[in-house]
Structures are given as C-alpha cells and as structure tokens.
Amino acid sequence: MIPYSTQSIDATDYDAVLETLSSPFLTCGPKVSEFEDAVCAFTSAAYAVAVNSCTSALHLAMRALGVSAGDIVYVSAVSFAASANCARMCGADVEFVDVDPHSGLMDMDSLEQMLSEASDSGRLPKAVVAVDLSGRCVDLKRLKELSLRFGFKVVEDAAHSLGATFDGSLTGSGKYADITVFSFHPVKIITTAEGGMALTNDDELALRLRELSSHGITHDRERMTNKNMPAYYYEMLDLGYNYRMPDLLAALGISQMRRVNVFLQARRQKAKMYEELLKDATGIELPEPDREGFESSWHLYQVWVKNGKRDAVYQAMREKKIGVQVHYLPIYRHPYYQKLKNYPPLPGAERFFAGTLSIPLFPTLSHLNQQLAAATLMSLTDE
Numbered sequence: 001m002i003p004y005s006t007q008s009i010d011a012t013d014y015d016a017v018l019e020t021l022s023s024p025f026l027t028c029g030p031k032v033s034e035f036e037d038a039v040c041a042f043t044s045a046a047y048a049v050a051v052n053s054c055t056s057a058l059h060l061a062m063r064a065l066g067v068s069a070g071d072i073v074y075v076s077a078v079s080f081a082a083s084a085n086c087a088r089m090c091g092a093d094v095e096f097v098d099v100d101p102h103s104g105l106m107d108m109d110s111l112e113q114m115l116s117e118a119s120d121s122g123r124l125p126k127a128v129v130a131v132d133l134s135g136r137c138v139d140l141k142r143l144k145e146l147s148l149r150f151g152f153k154v155v156e157d158a159a160h161s162l163g164a165t166f167d168g169s170l171t172g173s174g175k176y177a178d179i180t181v182f183s184f185h186p187v188k189i190i191t192t193a194e195g196g197m198a199l200t201n202d203d204e205l206a207l208r209l210r211e212l213s214s215h216g217i218t219h220d221r222e223r224m225t226n227k228n229m230p231a232y233y234y235e236m237l238d239l240g241y242n243y244r245m246p247d248l249l250a251a252l253g254i255s256q257m258r259r260v261n262v263f264l265q266a267r268r269q270k271a272k273m274y275e276e277l278l279k280d281a282t283g284i285e286l287p288e289p290d291r292e293g294f295e296s297s298w299h300l301y302q303v304w305v306k307n308g309k310r311d312a313v314y315q316a317m318r319e320k321k322i323g324v325q326v327h328y329l330p331i332y333r334h335p336y337y338q339k340l341k342n343y344p345p346l347p348g349a350e351r352f353f354a355g356t357l358s359i360p361l362f363p364t365l366s367h368l369n370q371q372l373a374a375a376t377l378m379s380l381t382d383e
C-alpha cells in the first residue's frame with residue numbers, strides 16, 4: 001500500500017534519540033529548549049513552548065487567551081475536530097466560519113459578515129481559530145485586520161503548515177497571529193511521534209503557555225506569593241496540565257528540524273510534479289499552485305473529484321493499494337457538535353467536503369509511485 005503520507009526517519013534520527021535515551025534526562029532536560037530554539041530560529045518567533053501534541057497546544061492557547069465559559073470562539077468549519085474542541089474544553093461556545101469551496105480555507109467575507117452581525121448583537125468572539133488547511137496559509141492579512149477592527153485574538157492552527165509562507169513571512173513568525181500552533185504527528189512536516197508547539201511574540205502569553213503546560217506551577221521566586229522559602233519550594237498559580245514534551249521526543253524534533261528544508265523542498269517538488277502529471281485530467285480540480293511569497297508546505301495534496309464520484313474513487317484507489325484520505329468532515333457534522341446545537345450546514349464547507357480527496361504526498365514518495373497514483377486517479381475520474 002502506498003500511504004497518503006508517512007514520516008521520514010533516518011540514521012541521524014536514531015542516533016539523536018538513542019543518545020538522549022542514555023542521557024540523564026528522558027524528560028525535562030536540555031533537549032526541549034534546544035528544540036524550541038531551533039523552531040524559533042526557523043520561524044523567527046520570539047517564544048515557543050513545546051508540548052505533547054498540537055491538541056494540547058490549542059488547549060493552552062485558549063487558556064492563555066483567557067477563553068472560558070460564556071465566551072465565543074469562531075473556528076474554520078473544515079478541520080480536524082481538535083481545532084474546535086480546544087474551545088469546548090474551556091467551556092466556550094463554538095461558531096463555525098464557512099470556508100472557500102475550492103481551498104477549504106476560512107472565507108474572510110463570511111467571517112466579516114459574522115463579525116458585523118455579532119457586533120450588532122454584542123456577541124463578538126474572544127478568539128478565532130483559523131486553519132492552514134493542507135499547508136496553505138489562510139488570508140492572514142485580512143484576518144489580522146478584522147481582529148484589530150473587532151477586537152478578537154487570532155490563533156493560527158498551523159498543524160499542517162510548518163514552513164509555509166504568507167506574503168513572504170513564515171507561519172509562526174507572529175506577524176499576523178497572536179498564537180500559532182504546530183503538530184509533529186508522523187504525517188506532518190516534521191515529527192516527534194506525538195508532539196506540538198505553541199509560538200507567540202507576546203511575553204505574557206508565552207509565560208502563561210509555559211506555566212499552564214506544566215501544572216500551572218512556577219519555580220520563579222518573583223512570581224510566588226511566599227518569596228522567602230527554601231530551594232525545594234514551588235507554587236501552583238493556576239490550574240494547569242502535564243502537557244510537557246519529553247526530552248526523548250524533543251531530540252527527534254531537533255534532528256528532524258535539521259532537515260526541515262529538505263522535507264519542504266521535496267514536498268514542493270512533488271506538488272509541482274502532480275500539476276504536470278494531472279494537467280490533462282478532466283474529472284478533478286487541482287489545488288491552487290504556489291505563488292512567490294505564498295508557498296504551501298504541501299502537507300496534503302487535495303484534489304476535488306467532480307460528478308459526485310469522490311466516495312467511489314476513494315474506495316477504488318484503496319482497492320488498488322493507493323492510500324487516499326478525506327480531510328475533513330465539516331466539524332459541525334460530528335454527532336457531538338450536532339447534539340450541542342443544531343449547527344446548519346455551510347455551503348462552502350459542504351461543497352468542499354463533497355469532493356475533496358488527499359492523494360499520496362510525502363518526501364520519500366518515489367517518482368514511480370507518484371506516476372502510478374496520478375495515472376490511477378485519472379483512469380478513475382476522467383470524463
């Protein structure tokens with residue numbers, strides 16, 4: 001079976017993990033801050049907090065921004081459930097923003113309309129979680145403008161988009177988002193097995209993210225209520241979590257970061273190759289190609305299957321041992337969300353979901369297998 005995506009692990013990754021395995025620190029050692037520094041250097045973010053998943057990073061982002069019961073959070077309708085669950089974990093209400101029917105990215109006109117109506121009724125959101133679906137950045141400039149106009153915070157769910165650019169700025173740079181989160185799950189751009197990171201340029205938010213990731217505990221005398229206590233003493237200032245990333249996994253992350261540009265280049269080259277291989281396909285739409293300064297990280301290569309054939313093509317591709325996947329069911333369709341509230345279907349999200357299909361794309365995908373995937377897809381879809 002050709003997978004739709006898979007990790008790239010080499011001998012340097014083995015060595016890095018084994019070295020840490022025989023070091024004094026399996027967790028809470030020097031590798032975590034080294035990994036955070038590497039991601040800060042790459043993205044030019046001021047602060048990064050490594051955690052045990054992107055889901056944890058999203059939850060921390062909500063907590064750091066003070067989201068709680070009674071607040072409203074807007075979320076892209078097409079994403080993995082975690083993009084919305086983080087707000088529910090804090091007791092906030094979720095409203096879904098429709099997406100562009102072709103890219104699946106949050107539609108800024110829909111967002112603006114929702115915000116204008118919410119402003120009239122005094123129900124503006126505290127935060128908006130916008131997702132860089134497939135590795136393509138959402139319109140961050142308009143999102144930032146709307147955040148300044150309507151007074152909400154921007155959380156960029158960049159689980160898919162480490163290394164993507166918007167107007168020349170890398171995701172996580174902090175130019176547009178208050179907090180950006182990455183995932184290091186094996187299918188993502190780099191991996192730590194499970195893992196995630198929250199980035200920000202705001203020192204207060206960085207402190208909150210860090211403390212909440214480790215039980216809400218501080219070891220900083222200045223922040224304690226009782227300042228003149230022995231060295232063993234620490235205080236818990238807020239209700240936090242054990243969301244820490246172990247050193248063992250951070251060692252893998254450091255090793256993977258050394259090859260991040262190799263991974264990105266390979267993904268971009270393969271996305272271009274699909275454009276070439278699929279240029280005469282008649283039964284599918286291809287994703288938007290990169291433009292200068294607006295480069296996807298190509299976590300996914302999502303085509304759109306015409307004529308209502310997506311499910312049949314999904315099945316047939318898998319029978320032919322070619323891994324494909326559907327990203328994603330609109331979040332509001334999940335029974336959990338339907339039970340909460342009768343969320344109405346959104347036209348862009350429904351259209352996108354009806355045809356989207358992710359075909360194999362990962363750095364070590366061979367040319368032969370890519371040709372096979374493209375030819376099989378065309379044979380199943382051509383009109």
Ligand SMILES: Cc1ncc(COP(=O)(O)O)c(C=O)c1O
Nearest residue numbers: 053054055080082159183184185
């Ligand atoms: C858009 C998006 N956000 C968040 C997550 C959660 O990431 P993690 O598996 O690292 O918790 C995922 C995972 O696939 C995702 O695709």
